[in-house]
Amino acid sequence: MANFITSGVKISGLAACVPRKEVSNYDYKWVSAKEREQLVKTIGVEKRRHVEKGTTTSDMCQAAAEALINGMQVDRSQIDLLIFVSQTRDYLIPQTSNILQDKMGLPKTCLSIDVSLGCSGYVYGLAMASGMMNAFNIDKALLLVGDISSLNSAYRDKSTYPLFGDAGTATLLERDKDAPPMHFSLEGDGSGYKAIIIPDGGMRNFLSKKSFDYKKIAPGIYRSPLHVALDGIEVFNFSLREVVPNIKQLLKFSGEELTDFDYVIFHQANKLINDTLRKMLKLPPEKVPLSIGKYGNTSSASIPLTIVSEIQNEVRGRNLKLLLSAFGIGLSWGTASLVLQKPYCPNIVEI
Amino acid sequence: MSITIEDFIKKIEDEFDELEPGKLKPESVFREMFDWNSINALVLIAMVKTEYDVTLNADDLVKSKTVKDVFEIIRSRYKG
Numbered sequence: 001m002a003n004f005i006t007s008g009v010k011i012s013g014l015a016a017c018v019p020r021k022e023v024s025n026y027d028y029k030w031v032s033a034k035e036r037e038q039l040v041k042t043i044g045v046e047k048r049r050h051v052e053k054g055t056t057t058s059d060m061c062q063a064a065a066e067a068l069i070n071g072m073q074v075d076r077s078q079i080d081l082l083i084f085v086s087q088t089r090d091y092l093i094p095q096t097s098n099i100l101q102d103k104m105g106l107p108k109t110c111l112s113i114d115v116s117l118g119c120s121g122y123v124y125g126l127a128m129a130s131g132m133m134n135a136f137n138i139d140k141a142l143l144l145v146g147d148i149s150s151l152n153s154a155y156r157d158k159s160t161y162p163l164f165g166d167a168g169t170a171t172l173l174e175r176d177k178d179a180p181p182m183h184f185s186l187e188g189d190g191s192g193y194k195a196i197i198i199p200d201g202g203m204r205n206f207l208s209k210k211s212f213d214y215k216k217i218a219p220g221i222y223r224s225p226l227h228v229a230l231d232g233i234e235v236f237n238f239s240l241r242e243v244v245p246n247i248k249q250l251l252k253f254s255g256e257e258l259t260d261f262d263y264v265i266f267h268q269a270n271k272l273i274n275d276t277l278r279k280m281l282k283l284p285p286e287k288v289p290l291s292i293g294k295y296g297n298t299s300s301a302s303i304p305l306t307i308v309s310e311i312q313n314e315v316r317g318r319n320l321k322l323l324l325s326a327f328g329i330g331l332s333w334g335t336a337s338l339v340l341q342k343p344y345c346p347n348i349v350e351i
Numbered sequence: 352m353s354i355t356i357e358d359f360i361k362k363i364e365d366e367f368d369e370l371e372p373g374k375l376k377p378e379s380v381f382r383e384m385f386d387w388n389s390i391n392a393l394v395l396i397a398m399v400k401t402e403y404d405v406t407l408n409a410d411d412l413v414k415s416k417t418v419k420d421v422f423e424i425i426r427s428r429y430k431g
Binding site: 035038039043159231234236237240241272275279280 | 388391394406407408409
């Protein structure tokens, strides 16, 4: 069941948090000045944010959620579902969502779960949250989505280090019988699990002394098996193969046209991938906001971060019909079609 | 519709500013023509996908030395 509808659920608040510390790719001394320029031009990342050691994804998500709860004066005791979507949790065990439930003063009756998804996480998260709200009769839910990639990419790996940034987001969902339906199309293909992977430190390749050994993978690419390995060409070709058909499948299912949408928000993979997808769909640049220049690829946080960072005024001012397209690690991908009805959308929080 | 190597070369020149127009020939070796790295490989793959709707993979690029080698792969997969 790749396509489905959830109805009667609206997004009533949307917030994003990034670390204060800004890192520029023009200062990335591991590669030559010429290569730095080429990187910025092609992947489109000028700057991005890195957490200070000790700050976690959940800290950023919590800061974003507090901005919503305080700004909207939400009664914490009424939040009955917390979904934390991330691949960078606080500890290997226990689950982070429970820690957040306690730290944020949410009731013990709040159903709290961790979901391990990366780039596709926001679209999957919206589908799961809205679906569970209907199935379990839940009125208010917090969807916390984000990742820290700065800690697990190797500085001496030019294929990952300049690309990623850190961010956490919070989305408040509420049941409202008048809310327009959300349409989803979700897919995955585990045969590509090695395309983006941290090989060691999990249960398959448990942490060992060898896990810390750096290896030369290619010129300019040195990393250990505890660092993220990214097969650029594989990910690139996967994105170009799967994303557009998935979008077309969703539009066929929902009976909508691409021109019906105010904006199409892609996961911020890199500028080359995003521009190529945009051209394949024949969309003008002004319909496809990019935040990758300022924040890099922020994994699961990239779609909500792009909305808050690039179209905040319009989100506040009028109803917006959005097409969200997320794709990456897993491999896992999906599209969502929804209407934002002026949710509370505070300025980006810095931590 | 048939595709020509001259047109392919023109498209490569348009994509890569560092290439002097007219210098690239069918027998030119990518690695010798300019700073051939993984990013440029992605730029080439993106251009070929957008312009010809043909997917090149990592293997194709490892096996190909010259502009003509890549062009032959594109031609064999091009559907018009």
